[in-house]
Amino acid sequence: MRLILLGPPGAGKGTQAQRLVDKHGIVQLSTGDMLRAAVGAGTPVGLKARDIMARGDLVPDEVVVGIVSDRIDQPDARNGFILDGFPRTVPQAEALDRMLAAKGPALDGVIEIRMDEKALLDRIATRIAQMEARGEKVRPDDNPEALKTRLHAYRVQTAPLLDYYGKKGLLRSVDGMASIDAVAQAIDRALGVKMPAGGG
Numbered sequence: 046m047r048l049i050l051l052g053p054p055g056a057g058k059g060t061q062a063q064r065l066v067d068k069h070g071i072v073q074l075s076t077g078d079m080l081r082a083a084v085g086a087g088t089p090v091g092l093k094a095r096d097i098m099a100r101g102d103l104v105p106d107e108v109v110v111g112i113v114s115d116r117i118d119q120p121d122a123r124n125g126f127i128l129d130g131f132p133r134t135v136p137q138a139e140a141l142d143r144m145l146a147a148k149g150p151a152l153d154g155v156i157e158i159r160m161d162e163k164a165l166l167d168r169i170a171t172r173i174a175q176m177e178a179r180g181e182k183v184r185p186d187d188n189p190e191a192l193k194t195r196l197h198a199y200r201v202q203t204a205p206l207l208d209y210y211g212k213k214g215l216l217r218s219v220d221g222m223a224s225i226d227a228v229a230q231a232i233d234r235a236l237g238v239k240m241p242a243g244g245g
């Protein structure tokens with residue numbers, strides 16, 4: 046299974062991706078995680094991406110396309126993968142189409158997790174407060190200024206993908222305002238996966 050999860054920052058893409066990984070035995074490919082690892086390791090990609098990410102802007106397409114292309118060639122991605130945070134622009138989606146055309150099975154679907162922007166800001170503020178209360182390190186881009194930029198990037202650069210995948214008949218939208226379990230069930234339904242008996 047090859048899936049894309051689309052949604053603004055704070056929509057719960059990572060949480061839902063993890064659940065799909067456990068359920069379907071596929072790998073989660075999060076470009077945000079890969080870039081943060083590169084920043085942490087101080088690689089050339091990391092040095093290029095660090096300040097851009099801290100501001101909340103998007104890293105150049107060719108950088109992320111290169112990372113994803115290398116990653117989907119790894120043996121653990123052969124069974125399938127779920128892309129979390131990629132593609133984020135139309136040129137990235139076009140590059141992914143070319144990659145998949147060259148490297149095997151096409152996409153099975155694109156799931157949009159739809160969110161109300163006000164609820165999103167409340168949710169992220171709560172997440173930051175909880176992390177701080179636990180003494181955990183907060184992401185450098187989890188601050189009001191960078192969040193504004195991240196939401197703007199989603200609206201302007203990523204939202205056009207809804208139309209891109211809608212036209213291909215691949216897009217399924219679920220209501221991200223519901224509970225984690227309810228969103229998970231909506232994603233299962235969207236993917237046509239049967240619910241376990243009694244599982245709602």
Ligand code: AMP
Binds near residue numbers: 054076077101131
């Ligand atoms: P995320 O963890 O998905 O919220 O990503 C964190 C940051 O990494 C984003 O705000 C961008 O700066 C960068 N990033 C992650 N994925 C991409 C992508 N596909 N294209 C461009 N920048 C990305």
